[in-house]
Amino acid sequence: MGDLKFDEFGDIWIFLLTVPGHLFNLVFGLGKFLVISLPITLYQFVIWLGLTLIELPVTLFKFARVVLLAGWGTIKNLYLFLVTNDWSWNALNDFPSLPSEFRVLLNLGGINKPFDYFAGSYGFAVKEFILPLRRAMNDLRDFIDFMPWPIFFALVLLLVFWVSRKMGVVLLALAALLFIGVFGLMELASQTFSLMILSIILCVLFGIPLGIFMSASDAVDRAVKPILDLMQTMPSFVYLIPVLILFGVSPVAGLIAVVIYAMPPVVRLTNLGIRLVPFEVVEASHAFGATYIQRLFGTLIPLALPNVFAGINQTIMMALAMVVIAALVGAPGLGAEVLSAQGTVNLARGLQSGTAVALIAIVIDRSLYLYGDRMQQHRKVGH
Amino acid sequence: MSQNIKVSIKNLYKVFGSNPTEALQHVYDGLGKVELLAQHDHVLGLNNINIDIPEKRVQVIMGLSGSGKSTLIRHLNRLIDPTAGEVEVDGVDVLKMNPSALRDLRQKKMSMVFQKFALMPHRTVSDNVAYGLMLQGIRRGEAKERSQKWIDRVGLTGFEKSYPSQLSGGMQQRVGLARALATDADILLMDEAFSALDPLIRTDMQDVLLELQAELNKTIIFITHDLDEALRIGDDIAILRDGGLVQQGDPQEIVLRPIDEYVSDFIMDINRGRVLKVRSLMNAGEKGGKVEVDQDMALEDAMQKMKDTPNEPATVLKDGKAVGALDMRVLIDAIERPAPETASGNVYR
């Protein structure tokens, strides 16, 4: 810091002057994404579907041809296996898999080409879709980056104290911040923070309504659960591929990868939390003539809140875990640093940024755990 | 005493299971609860219930656990839909109500007190009591103001800001009662409202209810499995068994003339001398001797008065005028427990 000169004070004033602008950009970017981009993109998707539907017979024909060919390949293969087999044990070493020419056909014609077609003809809408997100993300990053570090430290520590109400966790947070600062990772961390904050906002904004929807209908519950399972069990590298094709290598692609990976817990636990609200209490709200909306906001959500918070907590943890993997598709920050350290076999740099990620995770986890614990106080039912 | 009918239940059936309508046919064909469960894997919840409940009185519904009491009371505000039958409230068929009319009924005409209290654990006492009013769209301030009266009335003044988990069971049920009263509904549904409370607290709550009822004159449908409670509170008692109505009538009538073993098992342990009244046993119109007893006097009190002249019937008074005579032998017969042969079966316990 050195001796403070007058114009350094001036810098602080300039920073303070930019605060409203940054906040406006963040809210505006997110808002525009939700209110304008998302609906427009969905609308364009519907139109695209409609246009594609006109070509549907041709597409179906192509698809059927591929499937038939693949089926034919299997039969032919089986036939070859049965006829040309020398019937020794050796023949049982390898499963008679689809001949490679058929496999190429199936992969290319059945999956890759259709998706490329989708990306190619629908991509224009996707570009629109991500612009406001990129704006929000960049602005949040600039905002954190531009903030004088004492203010940033104070804000983080105050937030941690407000959430956890434990000095121990605040000290841990201070240690994490010092670690990040000392090893010169502040700029990278601010990118990670902006990625985390935005992805969590998006997870909550989409996850909680989806969870509520699932809790209200058993059919939706049955339909969505397998998708959530898939989202969590499918190796994340697999869905990085379509994300990559659609969004290119970019911070927003990273953001979307994180959102897909981290959303399931908050959806699941919102659904579960609402379903676990004691039956008598729900019945009482029926008996006094509550509408669904009154029941939802007056009874179900307040009583599900501890579970919803547990879900948000898990979502945050998963988002952090995904930060490194998402760097593969362009997510900036500490994750990207870990990745490049791995690429250059630089153990020291890898350890430093990896430890920074771990410290952030521990602080968030402890804080939210304590917050959830405090919330439980009056929420016990019965006697 | 001719009274307006407030709630009328007609030919009400409820079958639980995957295909209730089909299973109901078997009930029409004469299958009972046990057979229906064994042969068709459906539970017969209610079997042809007919009850007319007059306004401003306390109708008690009794029966052992699983006899269908909760199922029946939940048909009145349609927390459960019947398989067949009708439920009329003030002459309007509840089953034909659309969702908004039904909400209106639940918000303004009928309120409910639950066995497990069913309070909102995240709301304070005063917010719980104001709950029904706030559902009606009344501003929070006004709702709280109006509910304060009921908080005071049930004796919870000073606990407005407590949470239910900080209160004892008896106090929690006072909150439940205040919540039900706060909407000014004229029908009160009480499903074993006091069963979860300790005996002393239960008696307290019965007193609170009787006091309130003397002043408010609501139509109360009160469910219990405790006959002492039924006799204390009820103007009329209906007894359910396996979903069917076994006997209904004046409490005195049920104690004096139980229709079957199930009912006599119920009344076996009560203090008959305290429950039965002179009017139920007198010979109306006959002339008695010097000793005078009021017609609403309990038998044990009458016996006290008559014990010096056991051979002379006492004169029964109503509002100070002689209306009949009471014989000591009749009195002793009535106080005596029913003979063991009739009450020993115990098959239902």
Ligand SMILES: Nc1ncnc2c1ncn2[C@@H]1O[C@H](COP(=O)(O)OP(=O)(O)O)[C@@H](O)[C@H]1O
């Ligand atoms: N949702 C339900 N599904 C199946 N059977 C039920 C259901 N609710 C109640 N029953 C059955 O109906 C009968 C009456 O139950 P209930 O009205 O709760 O009895 P009570 O309140 O008198 O103890 C019982 O045999 C019970 O098992």
Ligand SMILES: [Mg+2]
């Ligand atoms: Mg019950």
